[in-house]
Amino acid sequence: MSPTLSEIGAAKYVLLTTFRKDGSAVATALWAAPDGDRLLMWTVTDSYKVKRIRRNPRVTVGACDVRGNPKGEPVEATAVVLDDAGTEHAREVIARRYGVLGWLTIKGSLLRRGRSGTVGLAITTD
Template sequence: MAPMAPSFSDLAEAEYILLTSFRKSGEGVATAVWAAPDGERLLVWTPTDSYKVKRIRRNPRVEVSVCDLRGRPKSEPVEAAAEVLDDAGTEEARAAIAKKYGIKGWIGVKASILRRGRKGTIGLAITVPQ
């Protein structure tokens, strides 16, 4: 049986989601990320200088699916839109990740701040049409 398209709840509860952003050529580039629900959107936290941030700034169209740690899809992808967050939004994303992922999320966020500084990571908000 083929995997089904995930609901927002499926994505919000998944340990990892596969976030696919698109190059200028239209080619998709997928990355497994942590994501935490925030109302009607998913918050993701990633290095500020990552190519996915540059691609999303240029084109907010993304696809998301449930995946495993290695980025192997466990569901069909769904179309979504991503937005790069400001400093306050990034703090919300860090807090949401730490809350959802417990001690490993808290350690991951704190270690990243120590390694990269507060400006070294940035939050993304992903809106999945209902």
């Protein structure tokens, strides 16, 4: 039986896999936090993963270690790039989930990149 988003979100790192135009997979380890029936993530706005999600919202997610080595079975899902309000909510949820380190990382990113420099992602299963 495949894991749920809540079970995957309980891991310290989550492996988000997006797909290029040619169908090849690109995996990235990210912080994530469960939020109801979805998983919230946060990343740099102009990253290639965001560009790939805008083009093709099909992704897979699974638990992993800090280096991106899978720790379980991945789950097929759909990703959505959040608007400004959704991104702010994602920042709050992730900061809460990761404690002082999360708060410091997000505040440092806001100082470095500003509010528009990062974007939230919402992951849901179909």
